[in-house]
Amino acid sequence: MPRAKTTYDRLQDTALSLFEEYGYDNVTVEQIASAAGVSHMTFFRHFPTKDSVVVSDPYDPLIAEAVSLQPQYLSALERVRRGLIEVSTAMGDSIDGTTRSRIRIGVSHPKLRAAMWENNGVTEDLLASALIESGESEFEARVVVGACLGAAMAALVDWAEDDSGQSLGVRIKRALDFLGWE
Amino acid sequence: MPRAKTTYDRLQDTALSLFEEYGYDNVTVEQIASAAGVSHMTFFRHFPTKDSVVVSDPYDPLIAEAVSLQPQYLSALERVRRGLIEVSTAMGDSIDGTTRSRIRIGVSHPKLRAAMWENNGVTEDLLASALIESGESEFEARVVVGACLGAAMAALVDWAEDDSGQSLGVRIKRALDFLGWE
DNA sequence: GAACTCTATGTTAGTGACTAACATCAACGG
DNA sequence: CCGTTGATGTTAGTCACTAACATAGAGTTC
Numbered sequence: 001m002p003r004a005k006t007t008y009d010r011l012q013d014t015a016l017s018l019f020e021e022y023g024y025d026n027v028t029v030e031q032i033a034s035a036a037g038v039s040h041m042t043f044f045r046h047f048p049t050k051d052s053v054v055v056s057d058p059y060d061p062l063i064a065e066a067v068s069l070q071p072q073y074l075s076a077l078e079r080v081r082r083g084l085i086e087v088s089t090a091m092g093d094s095i096d097g098t099t100r101s102r103i104r105i106g107v108s109h110p111k112l113r114a115a116m117w118e119n120n121g122v123t124e125d126l127l128a129s130a131l132i133e134s135g136e137s138e139f140e141a142r143v144v145v146g147a148c149l150g151a152a153m154a155a156l157v158d159w160a161e162d163d164s165g166q167s168l169g170v171r172i173k174r175a176l177d178f179l180g181w182e
Numbered sequence: 183m184p185r186a187k188t189t190y191d192r193l194q195d196t197a198l199s200l201f202e203e204y205g206y207d208n209v210t211v212e213q214i215a216s217a218a219g220v221s222h223m224t225f226f227r228h229f230p231t232k233d234s235v236v237v238s239d240p241y242d243p244l245i246a247e248a249v250s251l252q253p254q255y256l257s258a259l260e261r262v263r264r265g266l267i268e269v270s271t272a273m274g275d276s277i278d279g280t281t282r283s284r285i286r287i288g289v290s291h292p293k294l295r296a297a298m299w300e301n302n303g304v305t306e307d308l309l310a311s312a313l314i315e316s317g318e319s320e321f322e323a324r325v326v327v328g329a330c331l332g333a334a335m336a337a338l339v340d341w342a343e344d345d346s347g348q349s350l351g352v353r354i355k356r357a358l359d360f361l362g363w364e
Numbered sequence: 365g366a367a368c369t370c371t372a373t374g375t376t377a378g379t380g381a382c383t384a385a386c387a388t389c390a391a392c393g394g
Numbered sequence: 395c396c397g398t399t400g401a402t403g404t405t406a407g408t409c410a411c412t413a414a415c416a417t418a419g420a421g422t423t424c
Contacts, residue, residue, distance in 0.1 A: 007401085028380060039403055044382065077360060110300055117299035118292055142336040143357040150332025154324040175325040178259060179361055189372080210409065221374055226411065 008046045010036045015053040016101050024054075024109045051115040054106050060123045063087045068130040076136045080127060080148045081176045088152075089169035103160045120149055151175045190228045192218045197235040198283050206236075206291045233297040236288050242305045245269045250312040258318045262309060262330045263358045270334075271351035285342045302331055333357045 005013075014036040018027045029050050033040040047053050067083030074082070106112045124145050131141035155175035159168045187195075196218040200209045211232050215222040229235050249265030256264070288294045306327050313323035337357035341350045 029382085030380080040382090041404080042402060045401080048382095050381065110303070113303060114296040114300035117302075118296035120299075121292070121295060139336075139340055139353075139356070140360060142340065143333045143360050146332035146336035147329040147361055148332070150328035150330070150335075151325045153332075154321075154328035158321055158324065171321075174321070178322060178325050179329055211411085212409080222411090223375080224373060227372080230411095232410065 007036070007038060007042065011038070011043055011046055012053055012098065016098065016105065019054070019105050020101065024105065024112065049115075051112060054102050054112050055115040055119050056102075057119055057123065059087060059091065060126055063123065064126040064130050067127055068134065072134060076131050076140055076144045077148070077179065079131070080144055081179065083127075084148060084152055085169070085173045085176060088172040092167060092169055095168065100160075103156065107157050107160045117153075120153065124149055147179065148176060151179060189218070189220060189224065193220070193225055193228055194235055194280065198280065198287065201236070201287050202283065206287065206294065231297075233294060236284050236294050237297040237301050238284075239301050239305065241269060241273065242308055245305065246308040246312050249309055250316065254316060258313050258322055258326045259330070259361065261313070262326055263361065265309075266330060266334055267351070267355045267358060270354040274349060274351055277350065282342075285338065289339045289342045299335075302335065306331055329361065330358060333361060 011032065015027070015032045018032060018035065029043050030040050032053075033043045036043075063083055066086045067080055070079035070082050106116050124142070127145040127149075128138070128141040131145065132138055136144075152172050152175060155171040156168065159166075159171050193214065197209070197214045200214060200217065211225050212222050214235075215225045218225075245265060248268045249262055252261035252264050288298050306324070309327040309331075310320070310323045313327065314320055318326075334354050334357060337353040338350065341348075341353050
C-alpha cells in the first residue's frame, strides 16, 4: 500500500499543477495552501519561498561526489566533465514526472530561471570545493566549474524545451564535448 | 560646470552607498527614496525593481558586437572567447567607481547574484543569436555561450572579491584559456 | 498672456510574499 | 494520565511593487 502523501508532497504537487494551468504569476501562495488543505503558514514551513517549490535540485551532492571520485591524473575540466556526464547518464530516463515538470516550469519564467541559477551557485560551490580539496587552484576550479555548469544548463534548457526524445544525459555529453579535451 | 545630477543618478548613488553601509537587506526602497529627496514611487519610475539599481549591464551590446565581428573561419567557441577578451580588455581600467561598487555589492548577496545571472541570460541570448545568424547550430551556440559566460562570471566574481590589482581583462583571458583551443 | 500640453513627481490605497509571536491539538512515551 | 513534542492555525505585521488619480512647473501655441 502506498504511503500516504506527506504535506510536503501534497503542496508540491498542488503547486506545480496550478502553475502549469494558470501560470506561476497568477497563482498565490494562499491559493496553493488552501488547495492543498492547509494554511499559508504551513506552506512556508515546508518551503522557504514560493520559488523553491519549483527550484530544488536533489542531484547536487551526487554530482559533487562523482566529480571527486574521478582519477586525479585528469585535468580539472576533464574531471568535472566526466562527473557531470556520469550522473546525468545514470539519472537517464528515471527522472520522474515531478522533476520534469519542475524543470519545464522553471525555464519558462525569468524569475524562476534566476532562482535556478542561484541554486546552481550552490552546486558550483560544492564542485569547486571538491576540486580545490584535490589540489586545484581556486581560480581554475571556479572557472572550470562555471564553464561546465554553464554548458550543462544550456543543455538542460534545450532538453526541457524540445521533445525530440533525446535524453538529458546525451545532451549534456554533447554539450560538454564542445569544451576542451585532454 | 558639471551638469546637475539627474534624479536617476542621485537615486543610484544614494542606494549604493546605503547598501554598502547597512547591507542590501537592511535598506528599504522607502529609505533610499527619502534619502534622495523623492517619494518611493519616483524610485520605481526610474528603476523597475530594487535589484536593478545594482544589477544592470551596459556592456551586453558591445560584447555581442565584438563577437559577431570575429572572423567566420574561427570556431564558435573561439569567436566568443576572443570577443569577450577584446571587450573586457578594452574596458580595462576605465570601469568607473559606480560600476565597481555595483559589482562588488552584486556578488555579495545571493538575491543580487541571482539577478545578475538573470541579466546574464539576456547577454546569453544576444550572443547566441549572433552565432546562430552566422550559421552556427542553435545547440552549439547556446552551449558555447553558456560555458564562456560561466567562466567569465567566475572571473568577474574573483576580480570583485580580490584586490590584488590584476585587471578584469587579464582575469577573463586567463579564465577563457582553460577552455578548448583551436 | 491665457489656455494647453507634457513630463516629472506626489498621494493613496491596494496586493502578495514572507516573518514573528503565540495558540492549539493530536500523538506518543513515561 | 500527564507532559512533552511536532505539526499546524491565527493574527498582525513589514516590504516590494502596482494602479489610479492629482498636481505643479516648463515650455508652446494662438
